[in-house]
Amino acid sequence: MSSIHQVFEKAKSENRAALIAYLPAGFPTIDGSIAIMQEMLNSGVDLVEIGVPYSDPLMDGPIIQQAVEVALHNKTGINEVMHIVKEVSKSGKPVLTMSYWSPIEKWGIDKFAKQMNQSGGVGVITPDLPPDESAAWITATDENEIDRVFVVAPSSSDERLKLVTNKVTGFVYAASLMGVTGTRSEVSSRAAELVNRVRKHTQLPIAVGLGVSNSDQAHEVAQFADGVIVGSAFVNVILDQPNLKDSIAAVAQLCKDFARGVHKG
Amino acid sequence: MTTFLQDLHKIDDQTGHFGQFGGRFVPEALISALDQLEAEYLKAVIDPKFNEDFQNLLKDYVGRPSPLTEAKNFSKHAGGARVFLKREDLNHTGSHKINNVIGQALLTVRMGKKRIIAETGAGQHGVATATAAALFGLECIIYMGEEDTVRQSLNVARMKLLGATVVPVTSGTKTLKDAINEAMRDWVTNVETTHYLLGTVAGPHPFPTIGRNFHSIIGVEARQQILEKTGKLPTAVTACVGGGSNAIGLFHPFILDKDVQLHGYEAAGDGIETGRHAATLSGGTIGILHGTRSYVLQDENGQTLPSHSISAGLDYPGVGPEHAWLKDSGRAFYHPITDTEAMDAFSLLSRTEGIIPAIETAHAIAGTVKLGKELGKDAVIVINCSGRGDKDVETAAKWFKLT
């Protein structure tokens, strides 16, 4: 069983969903992103997704776009991402990266998977790589024992759900709504329906992301999903703080709120 | 009997790959819309009614066939070769862009969608899309880089007059690349009610294929017209290459004519060696941008590099995947043309033929001056005169210090 599965098993045994946090690598600084993610994992987060900054983040709303611009300004390339993965993995908790396909393909598909493994990372989420184009990636991730997470969406047909979930290892990432990342005032009604449809095709844990903005929403999602993914809400509080020390404190507080939220019942 | 569009429809493989290029690198949320578009297109291709509607609109609304004009005075400057201009500048709205727009607007109506969105660089695709939206009664949103809204302000006003909403894009480099990002963000949010009318032959499958087929009317007509005028096939056909739509439209019907050379001209801006250019095929490497694998201007981390050109319509760090394939297979040749060379040619065509081309088109004119000198006076060259220069008068006046 991979370390990702252990996290979901543990959460289940505690009658809750796993709490998954997303943060772009190199935001607000390279060392700052390490410190914040370490704090997240100390404050109730089970698993982190480290975003690989990309110049054309067409699935991201304004909040994450802003963070990614800062990260690119800080010269966060893939070598820097691997350094961050290595440092955060020392926590002993599972660390994934989340990357648009362009950086991985350019860097070298096999090289990226191998370096993830060497840095202690356990999985990679590729939101714009459909399984249809993923033959080389499947080989690379299998050979380097890296879990491979693909995303499903409310618009996915049952046929697509079957195709995608067949190629996933680790967990299935269910996009709660049709749209880009960002905070939302309520949980999309389509999230639960999607999770139920995905369950017919896989035994793997299913985590829901996109738009989960506060602990009440996390609670709502935790009733039907195995994991709750939070991204923009963290970036938002960091953007609001004047310095790293305050950012860490604010993120810790938010993590504790979310950690309370993800309990079932 | 096969239909007009069926004859043009030669998908190289069912998943939209051109060798290693093309494909779909998009979020899962968009896959169903791309599948729907492809399915609708494949049905439309064999539907006689759709073919009739498309061909009638091209004839009565766009004004096709566009003439093939011999440029006899210009010829002296191009080594004495016989040069013909395929006059896409005379189409309604002033460029080739309308061919693809009419086709995709008809598909939008067939799919029952009521809202279209598009990106635009020079504003020509935005104007063509806003025009079709007015004609078909569709809501229309155009994303345009803030920098481009300034250098192509005339087209911004045209789009607004036609009833479209123009959204200036302030993220990233504030040009065409970022306008596409913003259009994609809109599409992923509103995909169930909205068609993304992508304006060139880049992007995920099926856009490169359907864009090419709707534009192939350019080459089909040109081939027939040059045979009528000269009794033989041309030595070469030439076009400027931004995303590659006007070029592929002219090239495609000649691909099997092995003796006809295909030459594309990219924007070299200040010169490829300066790094300030948009010559993707000449100066880029293989990578992913906007959902397709092709040549891209990018660094070793897969980050897209900013492009530069005096021409907003060529100022794009990617290029359609079929051109990448034509380049690597050796069937077509691609060359860089600097801002200065293009502006010299802009002036040359204006003064020798009384035709003010778009600055995009001027890159093909400049390339043909060089090519004509190489091929000599026995050569016959057809240039895709992809658009007219009205939109560029302000930029040209500044360049030539006319005001």
Ligand SMILES: Cc1ncc(COP(=O)(O)O)c(C=O)c1O
């Ligand atoms: C007149 C004209 N020619 C050429 C282009 C370049 O696009 P493409 O390479 O897709 O033909 C544009 C784009 O705006 C244009 O307006």
